[in-house]
Amino acid sequence: MRDWPLWEVFVRSRRGLSHVHVGSLHAPDAELALRNARDVYTRRQEGVSLWVVPSAEIVASEPGQSDAFFDPAADKIYRHPTFYDIPEGVEHL
């Protein structure tokens, strides 16, 4: 079990919604990861679809550098509709 890879588990709770991360588990291969994920994370019909992804395959941004990393978006407030002045009385805009 020590050398079994770690898998991240994602559940789609119903059609039309995206898969959401719910936790992780260890399993020797993808098929067992999927079966174990079903037993651990969907005992109450929490999902209609399951993804398991090897944790080692996930590339993540550095939390310590998140300020610098996400900074380019910080000064572009004109990307939000509330940035714009609209004359009084104009509707459906």
Next chain:
Amino acid sequence: MFFEELLADDGRVEPRDEMPDAYRRLLVRQIAQHAHSEIIGMQPEGNWISRAPSLRRKAILMAKVQDEAGHGLYLYAAAETLGVDREDLLDQLHTGRQKYSSIFNYPTLTWADVGAIGWLVDGAAIVNQVPLCRCSYGPYGRAMVRVCKEESFHQRQGFEILHTLSHGTPAQQAMAQDAVDRYWWPALMMFGPPDADSPHSAQSMAWGIKRFSNDELRQRFIDMTVPQSEALGLSLPDPDLRWNEERGHYDSGAIDFTELTEVVSGRGPCNAQRMAHRVKAHEDGAWVREAASAYAAKQAAREGAA
């Protein structure tokens, strides 16, 4: 520092964030012991699965015990995000270096004990676990949200068992009362030692892991439970239990914490039995783990060859 700011802001710490070693160690210990409690907690109730009084009760009890296995798995997974290995945690449980909740060292002598455990033990666990949903460590809090959603069925099925017995024959009623008499004080001890003797609590509160003190949570549990016992028509074995108008809480008698110390240090009624069963179950399952690994290796080799 990032960590201090985050906590001051009531933010959540996530696995890859920097955090003090002591915070990490405290969390590993707490989450691991919580996980161990869930899986050892399967034993007292598992004892009654084959003798449940009806198919309905049996199906419910199996689902409940299976949930506890699931709780253990959520929690081991949360502990692993802190950089520890599940095998090592199990090893520490099996060699007595990490503990589990002392409540599971009491025997389940009758079917009514299954009711008392659901009502009182899961009830106390809920009071402990609800504030942990807001714990400063993200993965632990999220695991607790899942656990708490599942716990309310556990408590209700226990209450229903006792309600049925307490409205049954005099013998059934006596059996229900006896179970409550035996489980009441151990359930109160689940909240830990009194605040004055709880040295780690202050640090845990400062770090946003613990949100309320042991005594506050114990009082909350007593206040919730006394009216429920009246609805059951069962008494609680504490002659000093009475409503205090001034405080707006129930007063209760002193808890004999020497018993808690005894059970925690391994001298409870079932400590040795629980641990022997756990180790045996782990060893008996070795072939399944080995077979799964061998199969995965064979498939990988085939894919490599193709």
